[in-house]
Amino acid sequence: MHLTDTKVGHDNTGWRIDFVGDDGDAVTVHVAAGGHLDEETAVERARAILVKLTAFGTRGGCRSLNAYDAASNGNFDDDQPLIGTHH
Template sequence: MHLTDTRVAHEDDGWRIDFLGDDGEAVTVHVADGAYVDEEVAVERARAIMVQLTAFGTRGGGRSLNAYDAASNGNFDDDQPLLDTRH
């Protein structure tokens, strides 16, 4: 994704930062505790969160996981979820 725009919105429970790409792709990061964080700090915190997520999705000296590894980790057992995702 090639970043083309960053949109910032202050909400009741924090900040929503949308990173928009040139192909219509978007990544949204929610930064909590917006009452005492200004917009610039919220954007920097969102970028730091994205870096942390990138580090989480790497192994073997920084080689990125591909979609197969990230979704399955080689496990296609029907009785186990592909990802441990909470919403």
């Protein structure tokens, strides 16, 4: 996904930032209404949230999510092997 558009909305609960890709896929981040965030700061915070989530779900990040990749059978139990794992 290559980012082509960023749409920003605001209501009483906070900011809604939609990151839209060239393929039509989109990721929405809700930034809670804390303090007096302006639009630019809300977008920066949303990008920081995405970076944290990306690191969380990649190898070297969260142990539970590391096991869940294309070869995963969806089982997060440490004692169960992934599909195709031979011992």
